[in-house]
Every structure is written in structure tokens, then in C-alpha cells.
Amino acid sequence: xxxxxxxxxxxxxxxxxxxxxxxxxxxxxxxxxxxxxxxxxxxxxxxxxxxxxxxxxxxxxxxxxxxxxxxxxxxxxxxxxxxxxxxxxxxxxxxxxxxxxxxxxxxxxxxxxxxxxxxxxxxxxxxxxxxxxxxxxxxxxxxxxxxxxxxxxxxxxxxxxxxx
Amino acid sequence: xxxxxxxxxxxxxxxxxxxxxxxxxxxxxxxxxxxxxxxxxxxxxxxxxxxxxxxxxxxxxxxxxxxxxxxxxxxxxxxxxxxxxxxxxxxxxxxxxxxxxxxxxxxxxxxxxxxxxxxxxxxxxxxxxxxxxxxxxxxxxxxxxxxxxxxxxxxxxxxxxxxxxxxxxxxxxxxxxxxxxxxxxxxxxxxxxxxxxxxxxxxxxxxxxxxxxxxxxxxxxxxxxxxxxxxx
Numbered sequence: 001x002x003x004x005x006x007x008x009x010x011x012x013x014x015x016x017x018x019x020x021x022x023x024x025x026x027x028x029x030x031x032x033x034x035x036x037x038x039x040x041x042x043x044x045x046x047x048x049x050x051x052x053x054x055x056x057x058x059x060x061x062x063x064x065x066x067x068x069x070x071x072x073x074x075x076x077x078x079x080x081x082x083x084x085x086x087x088x089x090x091x092x093x094x095x096x097x098x099x100x101x102x103x104x105x106x107x108x109x110x111x112x113x114x115x116x117x118x119x120x121x122x123x124x125x126x127x128x129x130x131x132x133x134x135x136x137x138x139x140x141x142x143x144x145x146x147x148x149x150x151x152x153x154x155x156x157x158x159x160x161x162x163x164x
Numbered sequence: 165x166x167x168x169x170x171x172x173x174x175x176x177x178x179x180x181x182x183x184x185x186x187x188x189x190x191x192x193x194x195x196x197x198x199x200x201x202x203x204x205x206x207x208x209x210x211x212x213x214x215x216x217x218x219x220x221x222x223x224x225x226x227x228x229x230x231x232x233x234x235x236x237x238x239x240x241x242x243x244x245x246x247x248x249x250x251x252x253x254x255x256x257x258x259x260x261x262x263x264x265x266x267x268x269x270x271x272x273x274x275x276x277x278x279x280x281x282x283x284x285x286x287x288x289x290x291x292x293x294x295x296x297x298x299x300x301x302x303x304x305x306x307x308x309x310x311x312x313x314x315x316x317x318x319x320x321x322x323x324x325x326x327x328x329x330x331x332x333x334x335x336x337x338x339x340x341x342x343x344x345x346x347x348x349x350x351x352x353x354x355x356x357x358x359x360x361x362x363x364x365x366x367x368x369x370x371x372x373x374x375x376x377x378x379x380x381x382x383x384x385x386x387x388x389x390x391x392x393x394x395x396x
Contacts, residue, residue: 007379073369108367150382
């Protein structure tokens with residue numbers, strides 16, 4: 001049976017990397033730039049002088065550069081997945097993987113940068129606050145939601161002929 | 165619109181065109197020298213400040229320096245063309261051509277050399293004169309300003325002089341603030357900071373790999389009958 005050879009892994013992996021990248025850009029663009037709630041090193045180098053703001057901006061740039069790399073990996077994996085006939089093209093799986101990636105970003109970045117290294121906090125004016133925990137919670141919710149969306153499609157089969 | 169008016173609108177402003185065409189570090193150096201001079205006269209007597217203002221009145225600005233330079237060269241070229249060889253007329257032609265360019269853009273070949281040597285524009289000289297006149301109390305209704313007020317006023321003036329350079333802060337700016345940013349980024353802790361900032365990313369890749377290898381298990385079919393996805 002051709003449908004037994006189908007694999008979801010390439011689409012889920014591509015979606016996860018894109019989710020990590022897009023989650024990073026949500027953080028960088030929304031929190032760092034538009035709302036300016038925090039910057040990469042705002043807990044260590046307070047934004048009280050122009051020089052300090054510029055230093056934070058440099059490290060924001062480094063963070064964005066690596067976030068861009070995650071997104072580029074995601075696009076490359078998605079491109080490879082799209083060329084394979086044994087990868088079912090299921091929208092719900094892909095969107096679930098995007099949320100899984102976004103959740104992983106919030107959880108890992110939140111634990112390392114906000115909790116362990118104290119590089120910055122979500123709402124820097126309040127330091128370590130409930131917003132840091134809300135950020136972590138959003139990560140868990142996105143991961144669980146993403147996994148549920150992906151798993152809801154596990155019994156959906158697409159034949160190789162359909163994929164072609 | 166009148167074409168001459170249109171051209172004037174396109175060209176840099178008369179009183180700032182030389183500064184606009186000078187490198188930022190040269191402008192900053194001149195500004196810093198002005199600040200130092202004002203600071204030196206913070207505690208000076210009125211007579212000393214007046215003497216300094218008189219000095220500034222006699223200081224040659226960039227326009228006067230250029231006029232003398234261009235007139236000397238053009239005149240020399242003309243005399244040599246009339247007495248030695250007609251080809252010397254080219255000196256006058258080139259010099260007056262560059263003077264024309266300076267009138268329009270505020271730049272000609274000798275300008276960078278003069279600016280590097282600290283020759284100021286009339287505007288820059290007037291900035292120092294205004295600051296000194298404020299220190300002298302020219303704009304005060306009473307002359308018995310307290311020492312604290314005098315110091316505070318001087319500080320304000322220094323800040324005012326320094327304000328334009330504040331905007332020139334960037335990683336590659338050749339300014340004091342730019343160097344401050346570079347020192348702040350590439351300090352002794354650069355490597356530790358880079359590791360701390362970029363630490364989540366290897367973990368993201370590991371998480372992505374875990375998802376990739378865990379996906380088959382995640383998508384293992386349940387016991388119920390599979391449903392066929394139909395394409396439109």
C-alpha cells in the first residue's frame with residue numbers, strides 16, 4: 001500500500017523551524033521594537049543613555065540574525081518537503097507545527113534569557129514579573145495546542161497518487 | 165516655480181553648507197574645541213570674556229580664508245598668464261571654478277584642509293560668541309546672578325553645543341558616542357555576552373531535531389479507522 005510509506009516528519013520539522021523563527025520575530029518586532037518593553041540586554045545594560053540603547057540594539061540585531069537563520073532553515077526544509085511525494089500536504093499539521101515551534105521559542109527563550117541568565121524580562125520596567133511567567137505559559141499553551149492540531153490529523157491518510 | 169528659486173531650494177542652506185559638506189569627525193572636533201573654550205571662560209571676569217569676544221570678532225571664518233586663498237591664486241595665475249605664458253590662465257579658471265562650486269555646495273578642494281586645521285564657519289564662531297555673551301550676562305535683567313546659577317547656565321550652554329553630536333551614535337560612527345557604543349559592545353565580556361545571547365539557538369535546533377525524530381511516534385495511527393483526505 002502506497003499510503004503506508006507516507007511520512008509527516010519533514011512537514012512538521014519545517015513548520016517547527018518556521019514557527020521558531022516567526023516566534024522570534026514576534027518577540028523582536030513586537031516587544032523589542034514596536035512596544036519597546038525590553039531589549040536583548042536591557043536587564044544588564046539599562047536603556048538610560050543613547051550609548052546603552054545602541055548597545056542593546058546591536059545585541060537585538062545578533063538575536064534577529066540567528067532568528068533569520070532559523071526561518072531560512074524552515075524555508076529550506078519546507079522546500080524539500082514540498083518536492084517529496086511521500087509527504088502529505090496537510091494544512092492543519094503545518095499550522096500545528098508552526099504553533100509548536102512558536103511555543104518552543106517562548107519556552108526555551110523564556111527559561112534561558114528571562115529566568116536563568118536574567119538578560120532581560122518581558123516588561124523590563126517591572127523586572128522579573130508575572131509577564132515572564134505568562135510568556136512561559138504561552139509557550140506551553142502553544143506547544144500543547146500545536147501537538148493536538150498535529151495529532152488530530154494522524155488518522156488522515158493521503159495516497160501517493162493524490163500527492164502527485 | 166521660478167527656476168532660480170527652485171535651484172536655491174535644492175542647494176544646501178547658506179549658513180550650514182560648509183558643515184554639511186565636512187566630515188562629521190571634523191565638525192565634532194571643532195565643536196569640542198568650542199565647548200572647551202566656553203568652559204574655560206565659565207569663571208572668567210567680564211573683561212576677560214569681552215577680550216575673548218573681541219578676539220572672536222577678528223577670527224577669520226572659512227569664507228574669508230577661502231576668499232583670500234582663491235583671490236591670491238587667481239591673481240597669481242592672471243599675472244603669470246599676462247607676463248610669462250598664457251597657459252597660466254588655467255590656474256585662474258580652475259580656482260574660480262572651484263569657488264563657484266563652493267558658493268553652491270559649500271565644498272571646494274581647500275575646504276577639508278582648512279576645516280582640519282580648525283577654521284570655523286561664521287555660524288560656529290557666533291555660537292561661541294553667543295555663549296560667551298550669555299556668560300557675561302548680556303541677556304540678564306540683573307547682573308548679580310549667583311555663582312550656582314552661573315555654573316548651571318554654563319552647563320546648559322555646553323550641553324547645547326554638544327547636542328548635534330548626540331544623534332551620531334552608531335556602531336560604525338567615528339564619533340565619541342560611536343566609540344562609546346563600540347567599547348560597550350566589544351568590551352572584555354563580548355564572548356560571554358555573545359554566548360549568553362545566542363545560547364537558545366542551539367537548543368532550538370536540538371528541539372527541532374527532537375520534533376523530527378519524534379514525529380513518526382507522534383503521528384502513529386490510532387486504533388480507529390483512518391479517514392481518507394479528499395482533494396477538491
